[in-house]
Amino acid sequence: PSHTTDTRFNNYSEIELFNQKYPIDSCTNITPRITSKLNKQLHNKRGHPLFLTRQRIQNYFYNNFIKSSGNPLFAVFDNISPIVTPYQNFDSLLFPHDHPGRLATDTYYINSKHLLRSHITAHDEELIKMGFNAFLSVGDVFRRDEIDFSHYPAFHQLDGLRLFSEQELFHGIKDPTGLKLFENGNRTNDKQDKHTVDASKLVEFDLKHVLVGITQKLFGKDIKYRWVDCYFPFTHPSWELEIFYENEWMEVLGCGVLEQAIAINAGAGNKVGWAFGIGLDRLAMIQYHIPDIRLLWSEDRRFLDQFNVDNPETKIVYKPISKYMCRQTDISFWITDSFVSSDFYDLVRSVGGDNIERVALIDIYSDVKTARTSHCYTITFQHMERVISVEEVKEIHNHIALLAEQQLGVQIR
Ligand code: FA5
Numbered sequence: 001p002s003h004t005t006d007t008r009f010n011n012y013s014e015i016e017l018f019n020q021k022y023p024i025d026s027c028t029n030i031t032p033r034i035t036s037k038l039n040k041q042l043h044n045k046r047g048h049p050l051f052l053t054r055q056r057i058q059n060y061f062y063n064n065f066i067k068s069s070g071n072p073l074f075a076v077f078d079n080i081s082p083i084v085t086p087y088q089n090f091d092s093l094l095f096p097h098d099h100p101g102r103l104a105t106d107t108y109y110i111n112s113k114h115l116l117r118s119h120i121t122a123h124d125e126e127l128i129k130m131g132f133n134a135f136l137s138v139g140d141v142f143r144r145d146e147i148d149f150s151h152y153p154a155f156h157q158l159d160g161l162r163l164f165s166e167q168e169l170f171h172g173i174k175d176p177t178g179l180k181l182f183e184n185g186n187r188t189n190d191k192q193d194k195h196t197v198d199a200s201k202l203v204e205f206d207l208k209h210v211l212v213g214i215t216q217k218l219f220g221k222d223i224k225y226r227w228v229d230c231y232f233p234f235t236h237p238s239w240e241l242e243i244f245y246e247n248e249w250m251e252v253l254g255c256g257v258l259e260q261a262i263a264i265n266a267g268a269g270n271k272v273g274w275a276f277g278i279g280l281d282r283l284a285m286i287q288y289h290i291p292d293i294r295l296l297w298s299e300d301r302r303f304l305d306q307f308n309v310d311n312p313e314t315k316i317v318y319k320p321i322s323k324y325m326c327r328q329t330d331i332s333f334w335i336t337d338s339f340v341s342s343d344f345y346d347l348v349r350s351v352g353g354d355n356i357e358r359v360a361l362i363d364i365y366s367d368v369k370t371a372r373t374s375h376c377y378t379i380t381f382q383h384m385e386r387v388i389s390v391e392e393v394k395e396i397h398n399h400i401a402l403l404a405e406q407q408l409g410v411q412i413r
């Protein structure tokens with residue numbers, strides 16, 4: 001696939017990432033193109049569709065789960081370094097030694113000792129060890145996947161994990177006598193050997209209830225969804241949630257009952273829990289009707305400006321941006337006392353129509369001697385259906401300049 005043509009760190013003996021030097025060895029397969037994504041942190045970028053989606057999910061937890069102290073039940077981690085060890089990414093989560101996920105064909109290795117996490121679940125053990133019983137972790141993850149409209153080698157996940165003590169899990173039940181979390185039983189399709197059926201079913205019920213709640217918050221009560229049985233090394237039983245979107249079932253998350261060995265290793269063996277992992281990129285695409293995952297990496301203001309809101313619950317209807325080349329011209333003029341920018345914007349739109357993508361004030365200059373002020377605007381020309389020629393741009397630009405002088409009384413510089 002496409003990444004085989006990436007330039008490697010061939011002529012280096014070490015790579016510096018986040019001010020830390022990593023020696024290159026035979027496992028190294030990360031590329032400059034991938035490391036260039038490390039500082040982007042789109043999930044933390046105000047007004048980005050990934051940030052908005054993450055905030056909506058986070059608010060769901062803030063609104064629905066409050067401790068008696070009044071604080072949110074779920075702690076949120078959004079700034080953990082994506083550089084992890086193979087132990088964190090795989091072993092701590094019970095990946096078998098021959099699991100294909102470990103292969104260098106699937107995972108970006110910095111060297112034999114460090115890699116770019118392939119899922120945010122890599123932090124679960126350390127967070128449980130730190131004593132957290134309920135948390136969300138958000139971050140960028142990296143996989144050597146194909147690139148197409150819904151796959152990209154860097155994407156974003158939001159994971160959640162919750163542990164229950166016996167008292168917490170059974171507390172809503174009228175007569176909890178005889179109910180236990182643990183037994184020495186058999187592993188079946190429905191439960192782990194150490195879990196009772198009651199415990200496993202209650203954890204499953206709570207997990208699915210939470211995830212359906214999020215789905216309905218994001219997509220409305222009428223959204224069609226289904227649970228599909230699946231396998232993860234770190235949960236059993238495990239499911240994927242699919243939602244029906246544009247006549248297709250689309251997988252949006254994986255989840256399950258946490259493997260008890262993980263809780264035990266992390267020092268929480270007296271509790272049972274659930275875990276889930278959501279792909280934020282696809283959720284954002286569905287919510288805002290963004291047709292291509294690559295747009296999420298766009299620095300194009302025409303894209304980003306559409307999501308520039310403070311309240312993540314704001315309804316945003318994404319307006320596709322043209323794939324055709326844009327052209328820009330600058331226009332500067334001395335303004336009059338009564339001049340307002342919005343009059344100029346209207347004039348540009350009425351002259352240029354659909355050929356105008358945007359107009360932006362880029363500079364204001366005051367001449368002290370003559371006591372005059374000048375504005376400079378950049379006009380971006382672009383059409384949704386075709387390329388605009390240089391001649392057309394010139395013609396429209398000149399027409400705008402002429403009418404601005406005649407109608408707004410400005411003086412072109
Ligand atoms: C996982 O990564 C598990 N860690 C999720 C999990 C956590 C399961 C906790 C159980 C408990 P998976 O590989 O299926 O699972 O990825 C999770 C989600 O990430 C997918 O549902 C999908 O929405 C998204 N995803 C996966 N690969 C890509 C990709 N290349 N580009 C964009 N999104 C992707």
Ligand code: MG
Pocket residue numbers: 240251254
């Ligand atoms: Mg999957």
